[in-house]
Amino acid sequence: MPMITLYTPAPSPGVAALQEVSDAVTGLLNLPSGHCWILWQQLEPGSFHRPEWEKDTDAPAPVGFVVCKQSYTRDQVGALLKLLQARLGDLLGVAREEIYLTVQRATAGELLVRGEVWQGDEIVGEETGRKIKAVTDVVPVGFVHNDRLDLTDDNWGPVTSVIHLDSNQFTSDALLRLDSFSHVEVVYHLHRVPVSKIQRGARHPRSNVDWPLVGIFAQRGKNRPNRIGVSRCRLLRVDGLDIHVEGLDAVDGTPVLDIKPYMTQFAPRGKVVQPTWVDELMRNYY
Structure with a gap:
């Protein structure tokens, strides 16, 4: 489940608008509705340094961070970033290339998913001298x-x-x-x-x-x-x-x-x- 945090001096466009972006993400990744969180962080004056924001205070392009599991493919992440740029650009009326996004792939033991810590490739036990690893390369079809x-x-x-x-x-x-x-x-x-x-x-x-x-x-x-x-x-x-x-x-x-x-x-x-x-x-x- 991706979690997207957006930072900008601009006020939030509202829950309904963010819900539309979230629905677009879950639709792209074929996730159930609600399996994408978007957090809008409005920055206070004096709490940032980005010259573009000081020139355009009405609708500054946001900076975003996307956290997701390692199981997402390179193509999926690329499509996700393009979708977010397009949707946020249209929503805020800013150039897509001005929206900076970065992705963090959570590693084993660092991501809490619906009450369960995702284990990744962690060794879960041994049997007759053979290490037993969690199977992590299974992706829903x-x-x-x-x-x-x-x-x-x-x-x-x-x-x-x-x-x-x-x-x-x-x-x-x-x-x-x-x-x-x-x-x-x-x-x-x-x-x-x-x-x-x-x-x-x-x-x-x-x-x-x-x-x-x-x-x-x-x-x-x-x-x-x-x-x-x-x-x-x-x-x-x-x-x-x-x-x-x-x-x-x-x-x-x-x-x-x-x-x-x-x-x-x-x-x-x-x-x-x-x-x-x-x-x-x-x-x-x-």
Whole structure:
């Protein structure tokens, strides 16, 4: 989530104007609405030295600092800077080349994202002499858009969603002939699960004591160690960079990590066996 701080002697153009810039940034980066902060810092006379500002006190061009994670690509950062120059130039009526912007990429342990310190490449443990590093090169390929905002577990069957691919990474060629399949498998990040809720041992599914104590890797609960979800859903149609699906059990704004066509050859071989509590749990899921 980028955080943009702008410094200038000029007064703020107002919350609505800054909201429009924020929306443009999240739209460019395919982030959920609200995942960009803009802070306007009006400087007092005598607190700065920039000759251009003293000559033009009505609408001086701002100086800006953008803080973002290292996972943003060079192209994404370049597009972000150009967008900010264009939007701020038009908003303030100043030449775009007079707007100076710089980017700081936050390193591991220095960025707090929604209550969790981003770990980056930090070594998280060792196993049989091999160092275990956090995986940091996973970038969402797109985001889920639908009307499902709450985190309730059931009734996903009729939910229709659009997965919008990131136009900075892909063209419509990435989806060529996907529409010849009836179903897709979607891998996504369960981003709204707090780190404090992650389970690493055993628990009763849905905290229902009528069901047995089950290890986290013997169930499909969302409070998983890496918060990764996998869903098989019906493909309705493909439109440009938009994939329309039905039955995807992911809420609005969910980051999508991968999309694969479902092929019958990847179905389980032989008889499928599962305990009775699963049938009870899944009765109203779809």
